[in-house]
Amino acid sequence: MSVHVIGAGLSGLAAACQLTELGHHVVVFESANFAGGRARSYFDKHLDCRIDNGNHLILSGNISTLSYLHRIGARRSLIGPNEPIFPFCNIENGENWTLRLNQGSFPWWVFFRSRRVPGTGLMHYKALLKLRSAGKAENIASALGGTVNGPLYHKLLKPLAIAALNTMPEKAAAQPLKTVLSETLERGGYASLPRWARLGLSETFIDPALEWLRARGAEIRLGERVTELTPGQATVLAVPPWVAAELLPGLTVPTEFESICNLHFKYSMDPGEAGFWGLIGGLAEWVFVRNGIVSVTISAANRYLEIDTDVIAQRVWAELAKAFSLSPELPLYRVLWEKRATMVTSPAQITRRPGTRTTNPNVVLAGDWTDTGLPATIEGAIRSGNAAAMALIRPTDDTPEPNQPRRV
Numbered sequence: 023m024s025v026h027v028i029g030a031g032l033s034g035l036a037a038a039c040q041l042t043e044l045g046h047h048v049v050v051f052e053s054a055n056f057a058g059g060r061a062r063s064y065f066d067k068h069l070d071c072r073i074d075n076g077n078h079l080i081l082s083g084n085i086s087t088l089s090y091l092h093r094i095g096a097r098r099s100l101i102g103p104n105e106p107i108f109p110f111c112n113i114e115n116g117e118n119w120t121l122r123l124n125q126g127s128f129p130w131w132v133f134f135r136s137r138r139v140p141g142t143g144l145m146h147y148k149a150l151l152k153l154r155s156a157g158k159a160e161n162i163a164s165a166l167g168g169t170v171n172g173p174l175y176h177k178l179l180k181p182l183a184i185a186a187l188n189t190m191p192e193k194a195a196a197q198p199l200k201t202v203l204s205e206t207l208e209r210g211g212y213a214s215l216p217r218w219a220r221l222g223l224s225e226t227f228i229d230p231a232l233e234w235l236r237a238r239g240a241e242i243r244l245g246e247r248v249t250e251l252t253p254g255q256a257t258v259l260a261v262p263p264w265v266a267a268e269l270l271p272g273l274t275v276p277t278e279f280e281s282i283c284n285l286h287f288k289y290s291m292d293p294g295e296a297g298f299w300g301l302i303g304g305l306a307e308w309v310f311v312r313n314g315i316v317s318v319t320i321s322a323a324n325r326y327l328e329i330d331t332d333v334i335a336q337r338v339w340a341e342l343a344k345a346f347s348l349s350p351e352l353p354l355y356r357v358l359w360e361k362r363a364t365m366v367t368s369p370a371q372i373t374r375r376p377g378t379r380t381t382n383p384n385v386v387l388a389g390d391w392t393d394t395g396l397p398a399t400i401e402g403a404i405r406s407g408n409a410a411a412m413a414l415i416r417p418t419d420d421t422p423e424p425n426q427p428r429r430v
């Protein structure tokens with residue numbers, strides 16, 4: 023079969039790889055002059071080095087992502103600590119701690135004060151069980167009930183939830199967080215190793231996929247925007263939701279989006295034990311140290327859209343300088359706003375996520391915004407691409423399960 027894949031983000035590339043592996047001829051159309059969509063690297067003239075459009079963290083429990091990297095020969099291009107550790111720093115009072123999970127699935131780390139979040143006792147961790155019974159319409163804050171006033175919430179669950187769902191917990195749906203935790207933290211340290219691209223997002227996730235596809239006869243057409251679907255043509259539509267709705271009138275899609283702000287500072291600092299920190303009590307939320315660049319992520323950043331970017335850079339650098347005793351002088355920096363970084367993962371918006379199949383039997387959907395059961399992440403995007411590929415080649419009554427991880 024000849025298949026058109028529209029969009030060369032991670033969902034489109036995952037679908038293209040899956041279909042190519044199964045012997046189909048794939049043509050990928052991408053409107054930009056580069057592939058990668060929301061996960062890409064580029065050379066920044068001002069900083070005189072390559073940077074990513076934003077820090078992307080995955081966990082070792084993201085098995086569809088690891089399978090994708092394995093397929094394209096890039097699994098070894100991820101880095102991260104050998105242990106499942108998550109160092110944190112409270113910018114307000116200088117408090118430092120490291121969450122140290124154990125490798126196995128039984129969480130014996132919670133019995134050790136030195137390994138858990140300071141100020142928390144065993145009972146606090148029971149709160150996580152409340153998420154398991156969260157209903158579809160519930161947000162994280164209400165699912166956790168009274169525990170939202172406790173240290174576990176402020177020092178771990180809230181920063182985790184904001185990062186994973188790119189939505190404030192008072193607004194964010196509990197179910198996708200429940201799924202993330204059940205596939206990572208609840209499976210133990212083996213599934214919770216933090217990982218990120220050693221050189222860059224493109225070098226890990228995108229360029230090896232393009233090479234892999236081209237070597238197997240797939241065509242990649244960059245700079246070709248698709249404005250209408252070809253009738254009767256088998257197609258994976260892997261574009262953002264607003265484009266999908268234009269190409270398929272009547273399709274219900276998420277309509278609210280959240281920003282992510284990334285700041286890249288040209289500065290060399292000690293990467294510490296893990297190479298990254300979670301930050302509490304300031305604007306900056308996660309900081310990564312890599313190749314002479316200190317990169318900061320601020321998620322669910324719509325709340326800061328009114329603040330001037332230079333002011334954000336000054337404030338964030340002042341926080342870093344205080345937390346890590348760095349030079350107070352502002353280094354060269356680049357502030358990158360991704361205004362529609364992901365959909366808002368609220369209960370109302372997730373009901374607008376469409377499944378893989380559409381009313382047109384030749385057209386299937388992929389994208390982190392489709393109904394994967396996961397937040398809008400790399401893992402969700404890749405899983406949606408795999409599911410779209412399978413849906414296209416299976417009879418329509420054999421419904422694929424996009425919300426199930428697929429080992430390929």
Ligand SMILES: Cc1cc2nc3c(=O)[nH]c(=O)nc-3n(C[C@H](O)[C@H](O)[C@H](O)COP(=O)(O)OP(=O)(O)OC[C@H]3O[C@@H](n4cnc5c(N)ncnc54)[C@H](O)[C@@H]3O)c2cc1C
Nearest residue numbers: 029031032033053059060076078079248389390399400403
């Ligand atoms: C700053 C930032 C930080 C993030 N951090 C993380 C993280 O830490 N961990 C994590 O797991 N995820 C993270 N994400 C989310 C992750 O990047 C996305 O989930 C993933 O890249 C989405 O891939 P996609 O294929 O669904 O969509 P996209 O990447 O948006 O791909 C869609 C593609 O379609 C193309 N297109 C659009 N219209 C057309 C058309 N008419 N014709 C042809 N092509 C078209 C677009 O140019 C684009 O390349 C982050 C995202 C951002 C923006």
